[in-house]
Amino acid sequence: MIPPREENSKWMQLPRDIVIGHGVIREVKNVCDDLKLGNNPLIVTGTHTKNIAGDIVYDILADAGVDPSVITVESATAEGVRRVEEVALYNNSNYLLGVGSGKSIDVAKLAATELDLPFISVPTAASHDGIVSSRASIHDGKRVTSVEANAPMAVIADTEVIANAPYRLLAAGCADIISNYTAVSDWELAYRLRNEPFSEYAAALSRMTAKIVLDSVDSIKPELESSVRIVVKALVSSGVAMSIAASSRPASGSEHMFSHALDMVAPKPALHGEQCGVGTIMMMYLHGGDWERIRNGLKKLHAPTTAAELGIEDKYILEALLLAHTIRPERYTILGSGLTPEAAERVAKITKVIE
Ligand SMILES: NC(=O)C1=CN([C@@H]2O[C@H](COP(=O)(O)OP(=O)(O)OC[C@H]3O[C@@H](n4cnc5c(N)ncnc54)[C@H](O)[C@@H]3O)[C@@H](O)[C@H]2O)C=CC1
Ligand SMILES: O=C(CO)COP(=O)(O)O
Numbered sequence: 001m002i003p004p005r006e007e008n009s010k011w012m013q014l015p016r017d018i019v020i021g022h023g024v025i026r027e028v029k030n031v032c033d034d035l036k037l038g039n040n041p042l043i044v045t046g047t048h049t050k051n052i053a054g055d056i057v058y059d060i061l062a063d064a065g066v067d068p069s070v071i072t073v074e075s076a077t078a079e080g081v082r083r084v085e086e087v088a089l090y091n092n093s094n095y096l097l098g099v100g101s102g103k104s105i106d107v108a109k110l111a112a113t114e115l116d117l118p119f120i121s122v123p124t125a126a127s128h129d130g131i132v133s134s135r136a137s138i139h140d141g142k143r144v145t146s147v148e149a150n151a152p153m154a155v156i157a158d159t160e161v162i163a164n165a166p167y168r169l170l171a172a173g174c175a176d177i178i179s180n181y182t183a184v185s186d187w188e189l190a191y192r193l194r195n196e197p198f199s200e201y202a203a204a205l206s207r208m209t210a211k212i213v214l215d216s217v218d219s220i221k222p223e224l225e226s227s228v229r230i231v232v233k234a235l236v237s238s239g240v241a242m243s244i245a246a247s248s249r250p251a252s253g254s255e256h257m258f259s260h261a262l263d264m265v266a267p268k269p270a271l272h273g274e275q276c277g278v279g280t281i282m283m284m285y286l287h288g289g290d291w292e293r294i295r296n297g298l299k300k301l302h303a304p305t306t307a308a309e310l311g312i313e314d315k316y317i318l319e320a321l322l323l324a325h326t327i328r329p330e331r332y333t334i335l336g337s338g339l340t341p342e343a344a345e346r347v348a349k350i351t352k353v354i355e
C-alpha cells in the first residue's frame with residue numbers, strides 16, 4: 001500500500017498493463033510473463049463466473065506449465081477475504097487473479113494487498129470502475145466499507161466475455177461513469193468551501209470520461225463488442241482519474257453516498273452503478289445542473305431512473321436521501337449537513353425518481 005505522503009509529494013499507483021479486446025483473456029499467460037510473476041497463482045472467482053472465465057484462465061495457465069489454484073467466493077465480506085488469504089498462504093501463492101464481477105475482484109484485490117502480493121483484474125462484466133481502481137468495497141452485514149487497496153498490476157478486459165454478460169451490468173457501468181459529473185461538482189464545491197485538496201487533471205479526466213459516455217448513449221447497445229470497448233475504456237479512464245487524485249473523489253460524491261445509504265436501508269438493493277445513476281439525477285438537480293440530460297441519457301441506456309425501476313420502494317429512497325450525508329462525513333458534498341424530509345421528498349418527486 002502507498003505509504004503516507006508529505007503534503008507536497010504525490011504517489012500515483014496505476015496498473016502497468018491494460019489489455020482490452022476480443023479474446024484477450026488468452027493473453028493471461030503473456031501478461032503474467034510481462035510482469036515477471038511467479039509460477040504459483042491463486043485464481044479468485046465467483047461460483048457463476050468460474051464457468052464463464054475462471055476455468056478458461058485456469059486452463060490457459062495450466063497448459064502453459066503454471067500451477068494455479070482456484071477459490072470461489074460468494075460475497076465480498078471480511079470473512080471471504082480471510083478465507084482467500086488462508087488459501088493463498090497455504091498454497092504459497094505468489095500472485096492473485098480476480099476473475100469475475102465486482103465482488104470477486106474486490107476480495108482478490110484486498111487479499112492481495114494484505115498479503116503484499118501482485119494482483120491481476122480479469123473482469124467478466126463492466127459494471128463499475130472498481131475493476132481498475134485502488135479501492136475495495138467490503139460488506140459487513142448492512143454496512144459497506146470502501147477501503148484503500150493496491151491498484152491491479154494488470155487489467156485484462158476481454159470484450160467478447162463482457163459482451164456476453166447481461167446487458168444490465170453494462171448499463172450499470174455507464175451509469176457509474178455518468179455519476180462522475182456530480183462527483184466532480186461536489187469535489188469542486190469542497191475545494192471552494194473547504195479548501196480540500198483538488199486536482200485539475202483528475203477532475204478534467206473524470207468529467208471528460210463522463211461526457212464521452214453520455215455523448216455515446218445512442219451507440220451503446222446489448223451484445224456489441226464496440227459498446228463494451230467504449231465502456232471499458234471509460235472505466236479505465238475513471239480509475240486513472242482516481243489514481244491521479246489518490247482518492248475516489250473524482251468518481252464518488254453525493255450520488256455514491258446515496259447509493260451506499262441505499263445499500264444499508266433497502267431490503268434488496270439494485271446494482272451499484274444503477275443506484276449511482278439514480279443518485280446522479282437527484283444530486284444534479286441539487287447542484288442546479290441539467291438533471292434532465294442525465295435522466296434522458298440513462299433512459300436511452302435502459303438504466304433505471306426511478307425507484308420502481310430500481311425495484312426499491314419510495315420510502316427507502318427518502319430514507320437513503322436523509323442518511324446519505326452521514327455515510328462519509330469527511331467528504332463535503334452538495335448534501336451539506338443533510339436534507340430536511342421535505343427537501344428530500346421534493347428532489348425525489350421533481351426528478352421523477354418517486355411518484
Ligand atoms: N472497488 C470499488 O471501487 C467498487 C466496488 N464495488 C462493489 O462491487 C460489488 C458489485 O459489483 P457488481 O459487478 O455490480 O455486482 P456483482 O459482483 O454482485 O455481480 C453481479 C452479478 O453478475 C454476474 N456476472 C458477472 N459477469 C457475468 C457474465 N459475464 N455473465 C453472466 N453473469 C455475470 C455475477 O455472477 C453476479 O451474479 C459490490 O460489492 C460493490 O460494493 C462497487 C463499486 C466500486
Ligand atoms: O464506486 C466508486 C467509484 O465509482 C468508488 O467509490 P467509493 O469510494 O464510494 O467506494
Ligand SMILES: [Zn+2]
Nearest residue numbers: 128129176276
Ligand atoms: Zn461507483
